[in-house]
Amino acid sequence: MAGSSFGKVFQVSTWGESHGPGLGVVVQGCPPGITLNEAVLQKALDKRKPGKGSTSTRRKEPDRAEILSGVFEGVTTGTPISIMIRNRDARSRDYHKNAAVFRPGHGDITYQAKYGVRDWRGGGRASARETAARVAAGAVAQAILDTHGIIIKSMTLALGGVAIDKMDTDPVTNRLECPDSVALEKMETRISYVKKQGDSLGGVVGVTAINAPAGLGDPVFDKLDADIAKALMSIGAVKAVEIGAGCRAATLTGYENNDPITVGGFASNNSGGILAGISNGDPIVARVHVKPIPSISKPQQTVDQDGGETTLSTTGRHDISAIPRINPVCRAMLALVIADHLLRQRCV
Template sequence: MSGSTFGSIFTLTTFGESHGPGLGGVVDGCPAGIALDEALIQRELDRRKPGQGVASTARKESDRVEILSGVFEGRSTGTPIGFLVRNEDQRSRDYSKIMDVYRPGHADLTYDAKYGVRDYRGGGRSSGRETVSRVAGGAVAGAFLASVGIEVTAYTLELGGIRAQVNDPWGAQDRPFFAPQDEIVAEWEQRVAAVKSEGDTLGGIVEVIARGVPAGLGEPVFDKLDARLASALMSVGAVKAVEIGSGLDAARSLGSVNNDPILADGFASNNAGGILGGLSSGQEIVVRAAVKPIPSIAKEQTTRTAQGGETAIRIGGRHDIAAIPRINPVLKAMAMLTLADMLLLQRRMGRS
């Protein structure tokens, strides 16, 4: 299976399935001397692990990370950083009834078309659990970025059609749903409870912000910073659209409104999302990801079997009501991996 390595200089290669013994990865290209230990990675993993909050699956996983290589006495050594997270609470029997049935909204049919075989136990590599490795790798990237003054956060902008006011984006890590304001939490909890009672699921929008990114990061043609960020976020299974800065609103705007005036002491606005011509402008980088509803629903759906017959399906087992908020640390991780890779590319080209 190709396509399991992300990045060009700062790289992450991942392995593992939802119902296998575990998941893990190898980060290569991380400079030596970066402060790093299991506790730092664990903090990020704890933000995405299952069994937390009203929207989360009942599956219980401690998601304890083990660093296997590349770290000595709390510092990166410059060699490949290997890590492992063991699965503990698999219930593969939950999927035995649908082993020959393609679940709507999942990758069952397309995996069968590509490989001629698929892991029906939770989707195998296409499961959301695959993102454990992304978050662990992203934590390593985050440690490197922190060493040069770059910070990244991700918060929920919208859940189930209810949009939040962005009052405190950097404090969102400590609120349910990674909410950027206190008042919205109760509304989202009510929305999740109502949809759960109907056997359905929700989508939403996550916004990612990076600050401290120096101007000039990125390449001006095919490796534009915004293109790389969009690709990174779109590689997450539930993401169906990505916006940079004003995004789709720019298509409905005027140049006189959408342009960001440049003043003596900086920009007057940030409709560009911190990226001009594919290069960082020195402002905050602002990226949004549209997240689809979880496709595993209790309502009856029409589908077909692997043998070609039409059938009806209700999906049991343990599933999230929304990918939010557990997807937030994943999107943050992908942004950090991208920025780490582009920063090292800048250094290799002798531009910093």
């Protein structure tokens, strides 16, 4: 399958399916001498693993990372790093009765059109479980960024139509990674109501890179913001990405949108830390718009592989929202882009 690799100097290739023996990633281009072990990977994976929180699936996966190559005595060797995550709690029988039916909102019908065959067990490669491999790779990227003091953060800006209005709590410490305590409670109420209706919710995630140096990114087709947008859009549930002021920039005048330059730096950050596709030293800011989970128990109209009309009510263990489990995936993808461009800059 084409399209399973990302990056140029720091390159990752993911493999595996949701209901196969396991999944994983091969990382190439990581410099030697970077501190790395399975505990570092596990810390990142624990933040996205299933079975936690009000929005999460009941599937219980330990998501234990196994480093198969590229690390010796706790440091990277400069050779390819291979990481495996075994599937322990897959229940393929939950999908068997709808094996010949195209699920609305999923890639069933497009995978069938492209390949003429598809893995109906949870979507195969189209499953959100593939993102576990991205998070493992992102942990390797973050290990590189740590040596440069670059920090990647994320928070939930909106969920189910409830948006934050203030920042009065640490998003790292609460169940939805929401910085607004009032919005957090409203989000939980919304989740509870929609869950009872057999439906699902989308939302918005903010992700930021702090201390990224100026000068990252290449002109024209390899702009830093273009690569960030592609990385975040490659996450299955993501339908839109904004950088800096994003869509709001279209409503501003040039005077309002331009970031004034002072002797102390930029007076604002409508650019999201990127000008002409190159980082300017300010925080790199992106907002990620996430669609509702397509697997819902409410009956939906669809067709089967023979073209017959039918209705589908999805059973099994599914998230109510991709948030907050998608948040560490967003952090991982931003870390992969920054690490790749940081290493590209060494080659200039």
